[in-house]
Amino acid sequence: MSERKLPGHIADALATAGGAADSANWPWAGRDLGPEGETVHQFGNDDGTSAPEYLRTLDELNEGRGTESDVVAQLATVRLFVPIVAEVAESAPGVNSLATDKESDMAMVSLRAPDGRKALPVFSNVLNLERWHPQARPVAVAAPRAALSAAAEDAQLMVIDPGASQTFVVRRPAAWALAQQLDWTPSYLDERVQQAVRRTVEDLPEVAAAGITAGSGVASKLADGRTVAGGGPGPELRIDVTLIPGLDERRVHSVVNELQTRLASDQAFVDLVDSLEIKLNASSIPNAF
Incomplete structure (x- = not known):
């Protein structure tokens, strides 16, 4: 009876196994692969569930007893999971003309927000990640580290x-x-943002008053239909503007464009505000300054 041959792709894989180095050509010699030699993973005893303190802060937000700034402050102490997927960087022909992976990269997954901005998805527990992307590998990181990764990936949002x-x-x-592990104040409650708006409108004679409040996109919805005051993607800030009577449509557009141009050139304002909407009012508004 003739000897059965292994399929080509299996034979190729076995031929490269058992060498002196791993797939990255890093020698096995001298490496401690046991639990005591593990230095890469900070969360060796992690059970993969959501941090209780994060869930508690969300509950307080949902019940109206907390704010979105409370949630962000709590995140500074929380572990999250970043989804990583394998991407083939280079392939090569094996025996029987079957392609084999020669090199592969591990890449973070990104999303596109409704307004087109790039967003980094992260997860409070492994189960949520697996439901969202079954092929992704969960990598545990401290939330500030995940935020740094978002910045490195040029992601404007962390979801x-x-x-x-x-x-x-x-x-x-x-x-x-x-x-940066700094405290965060939402732009609609930040005195520095109020000051920037004051500077912007103080020499615009057409503007009778201006005030700031939370934008329409600050709120978010839960799966059960409830709306909570935080966690939405934006617009984050609303500027209520009251103009003097008698302006025609062309002049109104000109004033609004000038307002937007001035705000966009104010670096302090740009740093503190994620997204903006302007609402024109026909009469005086609350909290005007």
Whole structure:
């Protein structure tokens, strides 16, 4: 009876196994691969569930007893999971003309927000990640490290638990504060933003008053239909503008364009505000300055 031959792709894989080095050509010699020699993973005893303190802060937000800034502050102490997927960087022909993976890269997954901006998905627990992307590998990182990764990937948003019963979006200024482990104040409550708006309108004679409040995109919805005051992707800030009576449509457009141009050139404003909407009012507004 003739000897059965292994399929070509299996034979190729076995031929390269058992060498003195791993697939990255890093020698096995001198490496301790046991638990005591593991130095890469910070979370060796992690059970993969959501941090109780993060869930507690979300509950307080959902019940109206907490704020989105409380959630971001709590995230500074929390472990998250970043989804990583394998991508073939280079392939080569094997025996029987079957292609084999010669090199592969591990890459983070990214999303596109409704407004087109890049977003980094992260997860509070492994189960949510596996449901969202079964082929992704969960990599545990501290939340500030995840925020740094978002900045490195030029992601404007960090989206926690997309597709789960509650998704919380960390917008750009909050993500950057988290990456630097600094306190974050939402732009609609920040005195520095109020001052920037004052500077912008103080010499615009057509503007009778201006005030700031939370934008329409700050709120988010839970799977059960409830709306909570935080965790939305934006617009983050709303500027209510009251113009003097008697302006025609062309002049109104000109004033609004000038307002937007001035704000875009104010670096402090740009750093503190993720996204903006302007609402024109026909009469005086609350909290005007």
